[in-house]
Amino acid sequence: MARKTLLITTALGLGWAASAQAQTEIGMWYHGAGNEVESRIINQIVDDFNASQSDWMVTLESFPQNSYNDSVVAGALAGNLPCILDVDGPVMPNWAWSGYMQPLAIDASLIEGYLPGTLGYWDGALYSVGLWDAAVALYARQSDLDAWGLRTPTLAEPWTQEEFMAALDAARADGRYEFALDLGMAWTGEWYPYAFSPFLQSFGGDIIDRETYTSAEGVLNGDAALAFGEWWQMLFAEGYAPGTSQDPADRDSGFNEGKYAFAWNGNWAAVPTLAAVEDVVFLPAPDFGNGPTIGAGSWQFGVSATCETPEGANAFIAHALQDQYLAAFSDGIGLIPSTPAAAAMTENYAEGGPLEVFFGLSAEQALVRPVTPGYVVAAQVFEQALANIANGADVADELDAAVDAIEADIERNQGYGHDG
Amino acid sequence: MASRLTVSNRAGWGFALPGFGLIAVFIVLPFFFAFYFSLTNQRLISPNPTEYVGLDNYRSLLGLAVITLEPERDDAGAILRDADGAVEYPRVRTITRSDAFPQYRGMREWFRWQSGDNARVVIASDVVFMKALVNTFLFVLVVAPVQAGLALGLALLINQRLRGINVFRTIYFMPVVVSIVVVSLLWRFIYDGNDGLLNNLLSALTFGAFQGRDWLGDPSTALGSIMAMSIWQAVGFHMVIWLSGLQTISPTLYEAAEIEGANRWQTFRYVTWPGLRNTAILILIVITMQCFALFAQIDVMTNGGPLDSTQTLVFQAVERGYGRQDISGGSAISVILFLIVLSISLIQRWLTRER
Numbered sequence: 136m137a138r139k140t141l142l143i144t145t146a147l148g149l150g151w152a153a154s155a156q157a158q159t160e161i162g163m164w165y166h167g168a169g170n171e172v173e174s175r176i177i178n179q180i181v182d183d184f185n186a187s188q189s190d191w192m193v194t195l196e197s198f199p200q201n202s203y204n205d206s207v208v209a210g211a212l213a214g215n216l217p218c219i220l221d222v223d224g225p226v227m228p229n230w231a232w233s234g235y236m237q238p239l240a241i242d243a244s245l246i247e248g249y250l251p252g253t254l255g256y257w258d259g260a261l262y263s264v265g266l267w268d269a270a271v272a273l274y275a276r277q278s279d280l281d282a283w284g285l286r287t288p289t290l291a292e293p294w295t296q297e298e299f300m301a302a303l304d305a306a307r308a309d310g311r312y313e314f315a316l317d318l319g320m321a322w323t324g325e326w327y328p329y330a331f332s333p334f335l336q337s338f339g340g341d342i343i344d345r346e347t348y349t350s351a352e353g354v355l356n357g358d359a360a361l362a363f364g365e366w367w368q369m370l371f372a373e374g375y376a377p378g379t380s381q382d383p384a385d386r387d388s389g390f391n392e393g394k395y396a397f398a399w400n401g402n403w404a405a406v407p408t409l410a411a412v413e414d415v416v417f418l419p420a421p422d423f424g425n426g427p428t429i430g431a432g433s434w435q436f437g438v439s440a441t442c443e444t445p446e447g448a449n450a451f452i453a454h455a456l457q458d459q460y461l462a463a464f465s466d467g468i469g470l471i472p473s474t475p476a477a478a479a480m481t482e483n484y485a486e487g488g489p490l491e492v493f494f495g496l497s498a499e500q501a502l503v504r505p506v507t508p509g510y511v512v513a514a515q516v517f518e519q520a521l522a523n524i525a526n527g528a529d530v531a532d533e534l535d536a537a538v539d540a541i542e543a544d545i546e547r548n549q550g551y552g553h554d555g
Numbered sequence: 556m557a558s559r560l561t562v563s564n565r566a567g568w569g570f571a572l573p574g575f576g577l578i579a580v581f582i583v584l585p586f587f588f589a590f591y592f593s594l595t596n597q598r599l600i601s602p603n604p605t606e607y608v609g610l611d612n613y614r615s616l617l618g619l620a621v622i623t624l625e626p627e628r629d630d631a632g633a634i635l636r637d638a639d640g641a642v643e644y645p646r647v648r649t650i651t652r653s654d655a656f657p658q659y660r661g662m663r664e665w666f667r668w669q670s671g672d673n674a675r676v677v678i679a680s681d682v683v684f685m686k687a688l689v690n691t692f693l694f695v696l697v698v699a700p701v702q703a704g705l706a707l708g709l710a711l712l713i714n715q716r717l718r719g720i721n722v723f724r725t726i727y728f729m730p731v732v733v734s735i736v737v738v739s740l741l742w743r744f745i746y747d748g749n750d751g752l753l754n755n756l757l758s759a760l761t762f763g764a765f766q767g768r769d770w771l772g773d774p775s776t777a778l779g780s781i782m783a784m785s786i787w788q789a790v791g792f793h794m795v796i797w798l799s800g801l802q803t804i805s806p807t808l809y810e811a812a813e814i815e816g817a818n819r820w821q822t823f824r825y826v827t828w829p830g831l832r833n834t835a836i837l838i839l840i841v842i843t844m845q846c847f848a849l850f851a852q853i854d855v856m857t858n859g860g861p862l863d864s865t866q867t868l869v870f871q872a873v874e875r876g877y878g879r880q881d882i883s884g885g886s887a888i889s890v891i892l893f894l895i896v897l898s899i900s901l902i903q904r905w906l907t908r909e910r
Contacts, residue, residue, distance in 0.1 A: 208599060379861055
């Protein structure tokens with residue numbers, strides 16, 4: 136894109152070229168390559184920004200999401216990161232700690248009223264901010280709830296573990312569904328810690344001790360975590376949910392096609408489901424004793440440490456934080472806009488909109504994943520442990536091994552900057 | 556000799572330079588890096604300086620110990636048994652996580668056996684690595700002979716003058732040309748537990764008697780499924796090498812054998828097989844090295860699961876280096892793998908030397 140601009144400017148003559156080159160170029164990397172709608176919106180924001188002032192010129196490069204993090208790490212090692220980075224919320228502390236990012240310098244009034252999950256703080260400073268958040272809910276059919284005589288859970292009064300299991304039993308006894316519950320085991324990677332660690336937290340455990348961030352002993356393998364692990368294993372052993380070898384296609388369309396009675400899925404999948412399942416309802420996470428929780432934090436914008444023109448990068452991020460863009464992303468790809476004002480402008484999250492419930496979920500139940508540079512490795516360990524437990528590994532041994540792996544990693548990184 | 560290599564062969568060196576250069580930069584240099592990193596605590600990304608840690612990485616990979624568990628006894632001293640009559644033992648975690656045994660800290664049960672009333676438990680610092688090691692060897696031991704044998708069989712079949720033989724050659728060779736990632740994805744669908752092709756086929760062949768199986772989701776079949784698919788995928792490549800070996804055997808030898816009245820088996824045993832000697836050595840070494848490098852199939856099909864039943868050394872090296880940002884740990888695995896492959900190649904060379 137930069138080259139194209141240069142060509143055009145030379146072609147149009149020197150006078151015009153001089154004014155165009157006065158704009159200092161700022162690179163930006165984005166994770167959404169391959170998604171047409173997303174690319175259109177982000178390009179629109181960039182074009183608007185470039186046209187709105189004469190100092191900076193943002194040039195966008197998009198990467199496929201699967202290889203985006205690797206690209207950034209490789210770029211950082213090679214010393215050529217762009218100014219503006221797109222970063223997944225829970226990964227941000229890792230990059231900030233590694234010295235890839237610098238704190239944002241944007242006016243605090245700009246982020247007023249933002250959902251807590253959309254603001255990335257590390258070491259007391261704001262490093263990243265997101266135009267949207269994501270939320271997870273239990274997809275169900277109202278007709279089923281009525282037929283099985285189940286109470287519709289609310290944010291104020293979610294299902295208890297007993298009610299949740301009773302619902303699964305009812306779904307299984309009904310016989311119309313292949314499985315009672317689709318957890319999305321086919322989605323390996325960040326989905327596991329994002330979607331399933333809230334269950335663990337609701338049982339009273341966690342991936343890591345959030346007091347010190349230097350240990351997981353007693354948190355990931357304490358009594359609460361063991362109870363969670365036994366429950367988790369039972370879901371698969373008793374045939375309530377399809378296991379790790381679930382077909383990804385079934386994950387994507389199984390609930391809509393009537394293979395599963397309930398599905399634990401994100402708001403990004405809600406738009407097609409609304410079209411396919413007339414009476415779908417999005418239920419809040421059950422409460423397993425320690426309060427109901429869901430994960431928070433999605434992709435956010437930040438500034439790289441090596442950026443020579445942070446003013447320009449911050450100016451772009453400030454520009455992007457407009458309700459109209461938040462709303463555009465939400466309408467385009469179904470994400471939860473970060474502010475109530477933007478939510479009111481969208482089709483789905485406005486008052487009475489079909490997905491309004493997700494905004495409430497994000498505001499009420501969301502808990503960010505552990506804010507530590509060690510999260511990246513801990514998340515991998517956690518994923519492995521959950522997959523193994525689902526496949527029948529001994530719960531206590533598996534959680535012990537996860538604790539050991541997480542603590543060994545923290546030790547090798549000298550505590551990741553936490554005083555412990 | 557030295558002068559011939561350096562002086563009169565200048566053009567030769569010139570031609571070799573691009574190849575040598577690339578090998579040096581992308582294979583030799585990284586190898587020395589791996590060796591160096593495996594002795595440090597190098598991370599993929601970290602603001603902390605890299606420190607020399609000696610053999611720590613190797614120790615945490617290879618640490619093994621055997622502990623003895625005595626059965627649980629009631630107050631009268633009788634051995635407690637569970638509902639199935641099996642002897643009850645204390646959990647291994649009561650030892651590995653106890654402050655009384657700091658030397659076993661962080662270790663985990665690998666396997667156990669019974670000795671009298673006691674259970675002997677082998678605990679390892681890195682059970683996943685141990686499983687990867689065993690799986691890799693198992694893979695080599697099964698795939699190398701089967702693949703080489705099948706390839707030879709196919710080569711003998713297509714080494715005939717028949718109308719349209721090239722069609723068969725092409726068909727057998729086709730899987731080699733297709734990217735292993737694509738092949739792995741396709742086989743994931745074939746092995747699918749619900750309505751995969753294999754399940755449907757077996758169920759049709761047995762008139763519905765065969766119950767569907769989750770081939771990749773079951774620890775007892777996952778590695779075998781990957782072996783079968785890997786053998787199928789690369790057999791064409793080795794078939795071509797066998798074929799080239801077959802075609803170097805002079806037809807006069809076969810004519811002579813025929814005149815002597817040799818039957819087909821004798822012809823194969825005393826003419827074909829001795830003529831394939833060098834080809835066989837090449838194929839054995841190539842397959843062995845390829846098998847030790849098993850990665851793409853695992854990455855696409857199982858990610859090492861279920862229950863670590865398809866972990867392999869290369870997959871673990873990548874998983875640690877990039878997934879867990881532990882370059883030093885990944886490097887240590889690479890060095891161990893290098894030593895294993897090197898010693899096996901040397902043994903193979905020695906066993907197949909000219910006598």
